[in-house]
Amino acid sequence: MIRAMSYSALLLAFAASAAAATPPAPPAGTKPVTANIIGADGKTVGTVTLAEADHGVKVTLDIKNLPPGAHLMHIHQNAKCDPPDFKSAGPHFDPTGMGHGEHGPAALPAGDIPNFVLTVKPDGTAHTSAVAPNVTMGTDKYSVFSNGGTAIVIHAVADKVTEAAPPRIACAVITKPE
Numbered sequence: 001m002i003r004a005m006s007y008s009a010l011l012l013a014f015a016a017s018a019a020a021a022t023p024p025a026p027p028a029g030t031k032p033v034t035a036n037i038i039g040a041d042g043k044t045v046g047t048v049t050l051a052e053a054d055h056g057v058k059v060t061l062d063i064k065n066l067p068p069g070a071h072l073m074h075i076h077q078n079a080k081c082d083p084p085d086f087k088s089a090g091p092h093f094d095p096t097g098m099g100h101g102e103h104g105p106a107a108l109p110a111g112d113i114p115n116f117v118l119t120v121k122p123d124g125t126a127h128t129s130a131v132a133p134n135v136t137m138g139t140d141k142y143s144v145f146s147n148g149g150t151a152i153v154i155h156a157v158a159d160k161v162t163e164a165a166p167p168r169i170a171c172a173v174i175t176k177p178e
Contacts, residue, residue: 030137035172037152039065040084046126048152048172050144056133057144059152061118063126066170070158071118075111075132079149081171089151089171095141110134110142111150117158149175 032051039045046063061073077090093111108114116130136142144150154170 031177033137033174033177035152035174037061037063037154037170037172038081038083039170040086042083045170048174050137050174052137053131056131057135057137058129058131059113060129061126063118063120063124065124066120066126066154067156068120068122068124071120071169072155072158072166073113073116073118073130074109074153074155075113075135075144075174076151076153076171077111077147079147079151079173079175081151081173083171086151086153086168086171089153089168093135093144093150095146108134118154144174145176149173 030052032049034047034049036044037046037048043065045065046061048062049060051058051060059073075093077093078088080088080090082088092109094109096110098109111132112134113130113132118126118128120126134142135144137144140146152172152174153168155166156169157166
């Protein structure tokens with residue numbers, strides 16, 4: 001009997017800690033947000049639309065005039081996209097300070113979009129979407145609107161992300177509509 005109670009208490013503690021690390025469900029009725037994606041020359045290279053999803057935020061891309069091939073894409077901390085290097089967007093959006101693997105191999109910043117690579121066709125276009133599972137469009141700390149907004153950043157190639165991530169080639173500012 002004591003062993004069963006200890007096991008139950010352990011399960012309850014595990015469930016509570018998992019819930020604390022999971023962003024809340026999306027607020028009902030949040031409207032999609034669309035932003036222009038700019039390239040290093042400051043010209044528009046497409047649009048990104050963010051919309052509520054059952055488990056995160058759906059990110060839909062309509063790209064034109066980007067280099068063909070595989071590219072990484074992330075949500076970055078700051079609502080700034082100063083060309084040509086877009087370093088003004090800051091690091092990956094990481095409201096819990098998880099870093100890249102610093103808390104185990106499964107630990108990723110909220111702005112990472114697991115198992116997604118943006119593939120641009122030879123004509124420079126891409127039309128695709130993915131779900132960013134660890135962000136919301138609400139008012140919580142996981143919201144893409146927290147701290148005045150965030151940025152979608154597209155990297156030059158799809159190499160593994162480290163502190164020395166591939167160069168940033170395109171960016172879109174994400175802010176809450178008025």
